[in-house]
Amino acid sequence: MTRKRRTFSSEFKKEAACLVLDQGYSIAQASTSLGVGESALRRWVKQLDQERQGITPKGKAMTPEQQRIQELEERCRRLEMEKSILKKATALLMSDDWKRTR
DSSP: OOOOOOOOOHHHHHHHHHHHHTTOOOHHHHHHHHTOOHHHHHHHHHHHHHHHTTOOOSSOOSSHHHHHHHHHHHHHHHHHHHHHHHHHHHHHHHHHHHHHHO
16 A cells, blocks of 8 residues: 655744754754754755745745745746747747748
8 A cells, every 4th residue: 555645834834844943842852843854844844944045945935025036037047938939039020031032
């Protein structure tokens, strides 16, 4: 029988990491009381600590500020891609017009 992988919300991860960072619980105590693995909790604590220092995480952010930064970065990537496509399309159309006028 295979075990189903559990998923946790960003809010749960943030609250669990806050137990360790803000309220003085050890990782072992917090993981036992919450029923999550120590390694997972250790990752969450590290991520939240980095987010508080202003480092944007590679995965899904926990803090609202970092979530907003990730949304804006994704929007910038999409706009840059659209801009590149439009430049190429314009160049292609201009080259066709130039050939027809000769």
